[in-house]
Amino acid sequence: MNRERIPNHRLRATLSCYAIVAVPVLLLTLFVYLPVIWAFSKSLYQFEIGGESVFVGLGNYVEFLTADPVTWPSLGHMLLLTTFAVCMRLSVPLLVAKLVHSIPVERWRYVYRIVFLTPIVVPGVAVQLIWSGLIYADNGLVNETLRSLGLDSLARGWLSDPTTALPAVALIGLPFVGGFEVLIYYAGLSGIPESVNEAARLEGCTGLRKFFLIDIPMVMSQLKLVLILTIIGGVQGFQGLFIVTRGGPGFKTTVPGLWMYYNAFSFQRMGYACAIGVCLFVLIFGLTLLNMKYFRSTEELEGGR
Amino acid sequence: MNHGKQILLHALILAFAAATLLPFVFVMNNSLRSNAEQYHAFFGLPQSLERIIVTIPAALRGATEPMTVEDEEGTLRQVAPAKALGVSVLTATKGYRHAWHVIRPYMLNSLFVSITTAAGVLLLGSLTAYVLSRQRFFGAKALYLYIIGTMMFPGALTLVPSFMLVKKLGLLNTYWAMILPYIAGGQVFAIFVFKSFFDGLPEELFESARLDGAGHSQLYRYIVLPLSKPVLSVVAVMSILGTWNEFLWPFITNTEGKYHVIASGLYVLATSPYASNFSTLFAAYLISSVPLLLLFIYATKPFIQGVTSGAFKA
């Protein structure tokens, strides 16, 4: 009798668990996996909204990788922007976090933490619009400052000049300090055990040496987190570019994500856009694998020792 | 640490802070200036503020000789100081009043979408994580991988097909077009965080409760939920932030313009032919920051507590 009961109990437990996760899994399947599969399959077709589908096999991929003059430059732009973002977000906020952490008075530390967290309350769209409409505008902050300094000739349309468009876009958000990174790094620095700090002080390892030899390795897991988030955001992000330059001038600030959007919604080439999406997926997947293999977090470092 | 070093530290930090906040200072300044002022010079204090400052003492005195003020439409009028004060205040706040009128529906939509999404994410995420973490059943590991695997897919890949799917389901131009995909996506991160948190809970708690005959719902309500308060606030805040700033998806699923959230509404406002009034535009940016500011004021403490509680291990 007992032997019959236990499998029933197990079965009921399993079923109840599945019942609980049914809704989330359904949502996930419907809104994530289904579109993904659809995208993979539609990338083999050429079709537009309201028109018919034509099977072209790998034609879209071939076109994207060989015949489309926008592809490789856009990948280049994406690479440049992401690299720059990574450099900025791994260094400046860490520096500021260290500075704030070094203030002896807790009250000031608290105030500064709040100050640097404040910019997140402004919606991202507003920040982009502020930079493009107020700072980079023809009569905006940058140009007016140059004019008041007598450097009229340097004033230009920063976002529409072919040579300055990409750097201008990269610099949006200067000095890259407002946001979560400062807080995350600060939390990491606070998490360094007091024993470690003591030991460092005793051995005379202070100031810059301590910063590079002890603090940075101890916040490696936070750095890794920000690195992953920045890379993923950089590879597929294009909302900002859409708002600020729409990929122009020419295609000087186009990235693959934006090109995909244009092909899907402006040019009506849905199949082609799906192919671009699949290529982006392969890229991100590869980067994630790389990241898991080569970057070790703090725990792994400690464990390895 | 000596005094000089402290001052240096403060100075450096303040320099960074100033650079970060500078654009917003200009936005605030320009939201009070009329178009004509902004046409003529970029740098300058709002004339409407000057007007207010000038009229206040006269109005307080109860003086009666008329003063010149510029009203909302830009015409100069001669009125008594008390009225002049009222008119000046109206002129100064013209941008804000107009922006509020435009932003109001957007804000409502944003709040509804974000809060509903956060609630859904918290509920579904914690339930699923609880089941995956504390129950042993057939296929638990596979299910977890299935769920986490969705993190691999870039939003860009699913943008087009999600749009076609939502269109097919007839959800275009509704709140659900935004809420359902957000919950579907947001719950993954929640499950990830909750699970790592639940994994750290001692098994004895659950064992003893189960021996007492507790079923899923009791375990969930009386043990899991109370313990996970710090993580709840972290997940809720991250979910709200994530959905608050989503611009592209509401933009493309909202073809009729009725369900715009703040993010897409601001873009529509800024690119519409009606965006000729700069002060309205800038006031709109500022007003749209208020909800998050409130969130920030009330949720930072629990959020920081949650982050530093160790639930965030990369």
Add this chain to the structure above:
Amino acid sequence: MRVRWISLALVVALGAWLLWPQPSDEAPNDTAPKQGHAAHSQDVRYVLRFSPGYFFMPDSVPYGIGKPLQGLKTVVREFEARFPDTRVEFLNVPGVREYLVTQLSSGRAPDIINVNVEDVWTDVQKGWYVALDPYLEQPNPFVVEKGDPNAPGYKQWWDIFRYQAISRGKAAPDGLVYCLSYDMIETGIFYNKDIFGKVGIEAPEDWESFLEVCRKVQAAGYTPVLMSIDMFSDWCTDLFFDQVYNNLLPGIDLLKDPKREPYLQGYLDWDEICFLHNLGFFTSSDPRYGEIWRLMKEFRQYVNRNLATTDLTREFVTQRGAMHWNSSNFTYRLLADKQLGFEWGVFYPPPFTDRTTPHASHVPMCVIGGSANQIEVTNSAFGDTGDPNTSERLQRVIALLQFLTLPENCERVVNEYPCLIPNVVGVPVLPPLKPFEEILERPYTTTKWVYTFDLKFSEIQRRMLELYLNDGIPFEEFLAWQEKNLGAACHNLVMRKPIDIPRMQAAWDAQAAARATMKDLPNE
């Protein structure tokens, strides 16, 4: 701690009070009526959705100056009073093509929209728009009930329109008319008479004098011409193209549509362009084609530095720029500006001469404007039965349009502020718009590039042109881009629409004699 909770509760209460959804709280430009229709709300059978475009959107304020517009709303309310079972809602559709396509394909577009008819032509075969010929060829009932048999519109609705050739010329290549041209718009170069006086110049008569005028203005420290990249890619391209290709028309205009020909007087449709492109026209081996861009580059040096700027008005109004190329509605902006402080006038771009280019056609610069509000009826209008022939809703939509085109109504809408030229007989043109009325008498352009092909074509052309004009790419690279761009656009169109090559080939051969005297045709 308790203080925190209390303040939070207060904030939430305040927020709820501020944000509580109110009945008057609809989408910002929605002006659905509230008063006077409560009694009829149960009787409303048809809710018509009307997207009038931004020129006449009720409650909008043009250029942010003056009072909100009411004209269209007043007229529509009168219509509703006549037909108590109908209500009209105004909405503002983000007029970008991607939206339109998604809306139209799902049958959710507004019943009446305002779209450039060339966009309509590309989608005609999808059944998204209603052909208006059957209604236009019938009398307009509202004119008939007035009782005057000589009034335009009594015999045929068609007769109510002033610019017959333009209106009929908007017929699609399939011969059917899908849009009503409610009014006309034209572009012109607004110039600052005070600056001209200071520099000692007059409005130019030909292209060489125009460049000379620009040179002098630039030497005096002003920006000569204020324009944006869209004007280069759209207006300039069409104008320059017409200037160098117009005299070739007898030899290359292969298809002449009897309905549209009287107005168009030689027009190259997409199929003719594809056919010609195959023969080498509009490629790097076509000397005339290169001339267009070369001349544009030469002209560009007198234009503002940032072509993507949105601030041209500011430059003109603060007298930093001497000339500004804009359309007729800009007159309102200048008239309504109380702080303007200078005299201004309008002239049209002057034609090329032999000194400009050896291929000049010696014709005056053509008209690139034409219809402004082009009103179309979408497939949503017959959504009640799904069949335009049986739909009563569609009848009501048509009635609204017939009502709108009555002279007294058109006057109230179009002449509410100086902006556009009414297309209804008997409605006067507002005095500030007289110069544009004269411009409209000119012949129509040879083709409208930006509206002939798909969005990808115009997008790429605009972007590459911007790069080229800003010295981002050399001339040869730009031409290569354009050639590939045009080739891809032709290829796409040919895949989607039927093209009658034999007929064009026959016409081509037949017109060989006309081409015999033409020089510098591309090598075949």
